[in-house]
Structures are given as structure tokens and as C-alpha cells.
Amino acid sequence: MDPTSPQLALRQIDHAYLGRTVIGGVSLEVTAGEVVALVGPSGCGKSTLAQIAAGVLTPLRGRVERRYRRHGMVFQEPRLLPWATAGDNIAYPLRAGGMGRRERRLKVEAAAARVALDSADLGKYPVELSGGMRQRTAIARALAVEPDFVYFDEPFTALDVALKRRMQDLVIAAARAAHFGALFITHDLIEAVRVAHRVAVMDLHGRGINGERRIPGQPGERDDGELYRLVTRFLAEDDLFRHIHDVDERRLP
Template sequence: MSRETAFPSPPPAPSLTLSGIGHAYLGRTVLDAVDLSLAVGEVAALVGPSGCGKSTLAHIAAGLVEPSRGRVLRGYRRHGMVFQDPRLLPWATARANIAYPLRLLGLSRGERRDRAEEAAGRVALDAADLDKFPVELSGGMRQRAAIARALAVDPDFVYFDEPFTALDVALKRRLQDLVIGSSRAARFGALFITHDLMEAVRIAHRVLVMDVLGRGIAGSRIVPGEPGGRDDGDLYRLVGAFLADDPLFRHIHDIDERRVP
């Protein structure tokens, strides 16, 4: 009597893999031998001192910048991107800005409108504001529109390049919660660039720390619990412990003005 042998299913391929990434501007090395792998559905926050190459690494991963060396493997289907500046087209309404990438996907005008309005609802952008131009929107509303634009393409991965740096604390927290809720609902993974360690531990499953001189990822720490289900007091204590006792975080608030554009 024959028996079939059951073999365990192989783990899913990473959603993003960076291998030996290096980059230079005008002969000056910005990144050198950076390796990084993110699991499917993982939200990772990348922190590090100003000028260490965090944003450059995200732009390379997203395909906006070609690395000088190394390889990028994208295991996801489609990505969205949110920048520090919302980068909305000033001559287009909020609705048209959100729908803009859908034109590149070949959707009809009606489909673009429906998808844009659905994405706007996901980020709590009022329907009455969709016919306004960027100049008529507050900073928080413009950033909501930028997030909606990224979500409208139904991504399974999103890059966030310091999107809330210019916002006040209360608004920043609301938009952090929006990202947490959207990620859980849509089950997308993300690479979130930030210089704010509290923001990193609120949003991410894992915090990655960039080497001071961009020479790879110095290390990472898993944040206990799930984003959206963590106690603020515990997070404040965790950040305090990271900064006071963990040598990995010793230099994350340094600034090398020679490396900052």
C-alpha cells in the first residue's frame, strides 16, 4: 500500500529584496553594500541619521533611481508611493490627482472616478473636497489626497518617504493611524522612511537602522505586538529603552551636513 509523502509548502518569496546596493552622487558614495529583505505583508520602518541615504534607498527600491551597483528584486504585484511633499498637480482637482495613476493603467473615465472616490473615502477625505484644487486644501488634506492616490492603484506594497515630517503632532498621529488601518485592511506591505523613532514603532512590525555612512543596514529590532494594537505607554517606554540602552540607536539623531543636500 503506497502512501503519499506530505511536504511542507515553501515560504512565500520576500516582497522586496535588495542585494549589495551601492550608489554615488558626483563621485561621492551615498550607499554601499546595502542588503535588505522584507516579508510579504511586512511593514518595516527605516530610521537613521540625516544624510545617511534612507530616501535614496527607497527611491532605488521603487525604481525611481538606478543604483550604481547591486540588484533589486520586487516580489510584489504593484506599488504606490507617498512622498514628504504631496506632489499634487496644481492645475488638477483632488479627484483628478487621485485618479491620475489610473490613467496609466488604462481604466475608463468612469472607472477612474469611482476608484478615486473610493480611495478618498478610505483616507477620510470629504467628497466636498474632491473638486477643490491643491491650493484650496490644507496641508493634511493634501497629504490625504497623496495617500489616496497611492492606494487607488490597489497596491500590495507602498513606499512612504517621510510623508508626515512637515505636519503638526496631532495631524501626524491621525495620518499614522490612517496608514496603520489601511495596511491592515488592504494587507499591503510597506517600507516607511522616517527620522521619528516613535513614529517608526507605532507603524511598523520591524524597525531597521541604517548605518551612519550608508554602509548597509546596521541592524533591526522587532516591535512587540501588531501596529494599531499597541499601548502608547509601552511604546514610549520602548523608544526610551532603545535610545538609552541599545547601541544600535546611538547615532540615529546625528546630522552630517556634508551628506545632506
């Protein structure tokens, strides 16, 4: 595949719930190996767009073009099976795909190692794991299928600042190692500029993408002070980011 062609392309996506339009005319592209962070006000339809992109929801109008082999998904909640161990949760999509036990075990161990999940924790049930360990398990489950594209739907919102940073580092390292493309949904602009190559800003009312900004340097190689100054400038001087902390309560579930 041409490295400049998009792995994911959303073309004029419209969607509605119960006759009420929640997304209108949204177009966005993500190229191979690129992490694009999608930010915008609460209730603007970011998560709905991610679910449409991943095929979980069917858009009312528009076209989704997926040019990747397989994708993984990481949600805000880990969504682990409570009756299965961490290892079995990671193995779930592999088992569903018919992979044999031996190969499954090797894939699980490799995925766990990539997110710094100790082998001793693979035999524990979700209730025995901390919030951070549960999210590591969820990330490992997404990586176990060796995706070339990953959807992250506000995966670290519920975590404290220090733990959130460690999870971001895992994503940065995994994306660099596997060279997968990703759509990263977040309401945290600091997180967006830290993990992504490019930040796209969704309209307050879900009416398209207002604009994009490419972030200097590469994820994992940027100076924290520089990123802080960049975010401060975005919020203070760049009209594109004027409404990202607004809340449209009528559009929230």
C-alpha cells in the same frame, strides 16, 4: 507567492553621486503584509535607498528584487498637480493606466473614503486644501491603484504632532485592510515603532544596515505608554540607536 518570501529584497546596494559614495553594501528584505520602518541619521541615504528600491534611481551596484504586482509612493511633499482637483489628482495614475471614466470614478471614491477624505473635497484644488488634506489626497492617490506594496518617504515630517498621528492611523488602517507590504522611511523613532512591524537602522555613513528590531504586538494595537517606554529604552540602552539623531552635514544636499 510564499508568504515568508520577500516582496522586496535589496542585495548589496551601492550608489554614488558625482563619484562620491552615498550608499554602500545595503541589504534589506520586506515580506508580504509587513511594514518595515527604516531609520537613521540625517544624510545617511534613507530616501536615496527608497528611490532605488522603487525603481526611480538605478543603483551603481547590487540587485533589487521586486516580487509585487504594483506599488504606490507617498512622499514628504504631497506633489499634487496644482491645476487638477483632488479627485483628478487621485485619478491621475488610473488615467495614465488607461482605466475608463466610470471605473476610475469608483476607484477614486473608494480611495478617498479609505483616507477619510470627504467627497466635497474631491472637487477642490490643492491650494484650497489644508496641509493634512493635501497629504490625505497623496495617500489616496497611492492607494487608488490598489498596490500590494507602498513606499513612504518621510511622508509626515512637515505635519504637526496631532495631524501626524492621524496620518499614521490612516496608514496603519490601510495596511491592515489591504495587507500590503511597505517600506516606511522616517527620522522619527516614535513614528517608526508605531506604524511598523520591524525597525531597521541604517549606518551613519550609509554603509549597510546596522541592525533590526522587531516591535512587539501589531501596529494599531499597541499601548502608547508601552511604545514610549520602548523608545526611551532604545535610545538610552540599545547601542543600535546611538547615532540615529546624528547629522552628517557633508552628505546632505
